[in-house]
Amino acid sequence: MKITSADFVTSATNLDKCPAGSHPEVALAGRSNVGKSSLFNVLVNRKRLARTSNTPGRTQLINFFIINDKLHLVDLPGYGFAKVPVRVKAQWGKMIEGYLAGREQLRGVILLVDVRHKPTQDDQQMYNWLKAYRIPTAVVATKADKLSRGRAIQNLAVVRKNLQLADADPLVLFSAVTGQGKEDILTIIKNWTMV
Ligand code: GTP
Ligand code: MG
Numbered sequence: 001m002k003i004t005s006a007d008f009v010t011s012a013t014n015l016d017k018c019p020a021g022s023h024p025e026v027a028l029a030g031r032s033n034v035g036k037s038s039l040f041n042v043l044v045n046r047k048r049l050a051r052t053s054n055t056p057g058r059t060q061l062i063n064f065f066i067i068n069d070k071l072h073l074v075d076l077p078g079y080g081f082a083k084v085p086v087r088v089k090a091q092w093g094k095m096i097e098g099y100l101a102g103r104e105q106l107r108g109v110i111l112l113v114d115v116r117h118k119p120t121q122d123d124q125q126m127y128n129w130l131k132a133y134r135i136p137t138a139v140v141a142t143k144a145d146k147l148s149r150g151r152a153i154q155n156l157a158v159v160r161k162n163l164q165l166a167d168a169d170p171l172v173l174f175s176a177v178t179g180q181g182k183e184d185i186l187t188i189i190k191n192w193t194m195v
Contacts, residue, residue: 001190004068006044011061013095015102019064024193025072025105029096029130030112031122032056032078035142038176039112040065040075043185056081060092062099070195072105080122101133108136108192110185115141115155115173119162127163138170138188139163145175 012018028036033056040050050063056078063075076099077092084092100109109130113119119127130137141159144152152173160171170188174181 001186001195003044003186006046006049006065006067006073008049009064009066009072011063012099013061015098018062018099018103019072021105023066023070023072023105024107024195025074025103026107026189026192027074027076027100027103027109028112029076029100029109029126030078031114031120032081032084034078034112034114035176036078036112037075039110039140039142039174039185040073042176042179042182043073043189050075056083062095068195071189071193073189074099079126080120097129100130100135106135108138108188110138110140110188112140112142112174113159113163115144115152115159116146119159124163127165131166136169136192138172138185139165140172140174140181140185142174142176144173144180145177 009019028040030036037050037052037059041047059075059077065073067073076096079096111127113123141156156171156173165171172181172184
C-alpha cells in the first residue's frame with residue numbers, strides 16, 4: 001500500500017466522540033514510550049504528524065488520522081506508565097478498552113513491544129485481551145536499531161513465546177530510525193482494511 005495523504009481528523013476521549021462513518025480502521029497500541037507515534041509518522045512519511053516525545057504519556061487522547069481518504073489510523077495513548085497517577089491510569093485504561101471493545105469500524109490492532117525487553121505483564125494482558133475480543137492483531141517489535149541484527153532476531157523468538165502468539169498473528173521487526181519493517185506493516189494494514 002502506498003500512502004499518498006494523511007491528515008489529522010479529531011481526538012476523542014470515548015467511543016461517542018469517535019468519528020462516525022464507515023472507514024475501516026487500524027489502531028496502534030502499546031506501552032507508553034514504546035514508539036507508537038513514531039511508527040505512525042514513519043508509515044505516513046511525515047516527521048511530526050503525530051506528536052512524539054521522550055516523556056512517556058505524550059499521547060493522551062485517541063487520535064484519528066485519515067489515510068488516502070479511505071481508512072483511519074488511530075494513535076492510542078500508551079498503557080503501563082508507572083508515573084501516571086492511578087486515577088488517570090484508570091481513566092486511560094477505560095478509554096482504550098472502551099474504544100477497542102466497542103469500535104465497529106476496527107479491523108485490526110498493531111501491538112507494539114520493545115524488541116530489547118521481554119514483553120511486560122501489561123503487554124501480555126493487552127494481547128490476551130485483543131484475542132478474547134477476536135480482534136486481528138499484529139505484533140511489532142520496535143526499536144530494532146538499538147540491537148544487533150542477531151540479537152534482535154533472538155529476541156523476536158522470546159516475544160513470540162512470551163506472548164504465546166497465535167500462528168496466524170504476524171510478528172514484525174521494526175525500526176522508526178531505519179524504516180525496517182515498514183512495508184510489511186503497510187501490507188498488513190492493506191489486507192485488514194481491503195483498501
Ligand atoms: P506515548 O504517546 O507516551 O504512549 O509514547 P509512544 O508510544 O507514542 O512513543 P513515541 O513515538 O513518542 O516514542 C518515544 C521515544 O522513543 C521517542 O524518544 C522516540 O524518538 C523513541 N523511538 C521510537 N521509536 C524508535 C525506534 O524505532 N528507534 C529508536 N532508536 N528510538 C525510537
Ligand atoms: Mg504517542
